[in-house]
Amino acid sequence: MLPWTVPDQPPAALSAPSPEQVGAEVGEAMKRGDWRRADLLLSSLPPETAAAPEVQFVRAFLARRMGRRDRAIEIYQRLLEGQGAPLRVRLELADTFVEANDDRSAEHNYRLALASDEAEAVREGVEARLREIAERRRWRYSVNLAISPDSNVNTATDARQLEIFGLPFELSDEARRTSGVGLSLAASAERSVPLKGRTRLMVGGYGRFVDNDQRAFDDGALGLRAGPQFWLGQARAGVEASVERRWFGGQALSRTAGLSGDLQWGWGRVQRHAALSAQRLTYDRIEGRDAWIYAAGWDRTHYLSANRFWRLGVNGARGEAQVASESFWLGRVSTGVYQTLPAGLAAFVEPSVERRTYDARSLLSPSPRRDTEYALAVRLIKRDWRYRGFSPYVGAQASRNDSNLDINAYSRLRLDFGATRTF
Template sequence: MRGHFLVAGLLAATLPATQAIAEDCAAPGPCTVRMSADQVLHTAEKLVLERRFEEAAPLLAALENAPQYKMQRAFLIGYVDSETGNLDGAINEFRGILRDHPDQTRVRLELARALMLKGQDFSAEHHLRLAAKDRDLPSEVAATIRSQRGILRDRRTWHFDVNFGLAPDTNINSATRADTIDVVFGGGTLPLSLNHDAQAKSGVGRTGGFSGGVRLKMSPKTAMLVDLDTQLVDYSGGSYDDLTTQLAVGPEYKFDARTSFSVQALGAQRWYGWRTATTQAGMKFGAQRYLDRGERIGIQFDVRNTVDAFSPEYRGWSLGAYGTYERVIGKTMVASASVFARREMLQGAVYSNQEYGLSLGIGGEFPLGINAGISGGMSRVAYDAPMLIFSNSARRDWRLNGRVYLGLRSFRLFGFSPSLTYTYVSADSNYLFYKTNRNRLSFNLAHYL
């Protein structure tokens, strides 16, 4: 016979009858059962595992009065939501837990499952990648994660990111940090003072960006890739406005679930001050392999021809080679290391150059829904011929860059999350005219899908 039970003690809540504790009230009619919060939690867990969700609901509601079990309650509610088709509710509960406890692998796996059911494969694969780093996972679970990640990568059909914001900048025209420069005159050098137009100018830019792609599957092992990237910085007056866009189209071939190779034709356009600056066309070749425990290696080669609208001296060919290694650190961080080499073969020998460099970075999730990262890089650039107005020696540069990122994914306004990024760029050259510093602070709202 079904009666009514009063759960008192720490919870002091009135609950309907459940079969889980019916044995404590054998006699017909109402009865009172005193349960601790721990007992209510274990009973709720038992009911959820037995898929008796309606009977578990009042117990989960009562656990709201037990803040020490906030995480466990949220997990059970999220699990019930996922099992009953309320995917948005499940995703919100799991993300809420990870905001405060980003190292909870089981929660991350359930979030990934809900995202997969929702069709958000890109986000699901990201969380599976972080979960795979947990060395305490049973071997069969780790194998399932690897298999599922391969399936997600194979079925992913599109992705896009959109961002806009404001960016105070100390050097919007990328000008020298020097007030005077030395020029070769006769048998010696002559110092010249730079006028205002040649010196660094500060300003606040209005920024916007889009990055997206489509993957059209043609057979079990082949697909057509279409990628589009656009970035805009708009300044008052328009003289230093900078708009770039690149489109790449071509096939991808998957050797297996972890290894792929792609070839894409590409075209790129840049407008500076709303005037056509450069037009590029070429090809890029890429390969990547996903390893165990969230590791990935990738290589890319590209070749492109540049037509410069400002001067024929900048016209010519560019060759590039890039290598990247990524791995998950701990359970919530991704570290990366990249090396690259580039060769510019332009009509003007003084602008032709070769560059070699590397970069390191690490970023990930922290409590309170914070995403943060830091990266830095350096490169060496050697030019083919001297600019005789500056020196009889060819130009040599050391270039440094650094970036610090802070985002709050836990806050969303119409799907957009706020972020703050500081970027530093510096060039140290044997030519004073090309010594530059640039500091930029970007306040953005971004949407990832």
């Protein structure tokens, strides 16, 4: 039993003022395991009494006993909005996510709990639960749905003309910026299979599809991955092989196959992650762009308090294409901040800068391409709303790509109205 586990026995009394008779009847109902009766009795209390944190905490406990986990999550999230909410509320919320098989949300809340000033008393138990989640043997699924108005679906220029060797050429509508509304669906499934000791085989697949107003810009991919995952002391390491098939505009676009490795360490306030990969990218119809892509990444997440964390990410990649004009170096730096807000909201804000430099100029370009993209992503999550496990969110991403070649310069604003679920 973990140190914050709610006991089966009812509290001796409700600290919030309530009629003695109701309090006594609630206690008797809980002793009998009549959770529904106890909840009905609490709902009969005067509004100002029923809203007391102590009463709401008991109602969340009763909701869990009745299998109404979404209701319990809603109550816990609301309780956490108050100043000085006890650590136990955060831990009970994390436990409820575990019961709902939402490991990502559970891990997120356990890590926020570790950043609390009261965390030392429960640190060992929380870190044990985090490792238990990491080693859990079962299927994991995630689903994300979104409607996305986009000012630049095809990430193209606003320019109407392009100069080639000093001569003006009109750009077609397909080559210029096109706005639209996309409907996106992304889903993944992963299975952890025990091998020997703390080594496991991870097998998974994923799919993502974007249906845009114009079929010419529809985008989709399917992928599979598999590989061993094992522990090196307190660090978790993994190696996997992956394949992906991509379609664009209703036609096959490319195939990708490769190997990757990652290392994750840190179970307290600071978590670090590093990854390396090598992939072969093969296009169906575009000559010269087939390439080997080598990539490396590192990120650090620091939980500052029970309501805030920040993340720093650094990524780099090298593309070795068949022709020099398609070979490139890429570097990206991002930093993000997560903050809980009133009314059950939470926000994540992440600015980033990406630099891409190509080795040589293309046939129709006066010089090698040099791009710098500036982006700002914002996501607002309604933490206390859940319907059949789905949580709603609103997101926005603004970006501007500066290029030494006019045809590659563009700006873009995309909004996302979606819902996500992991189980």
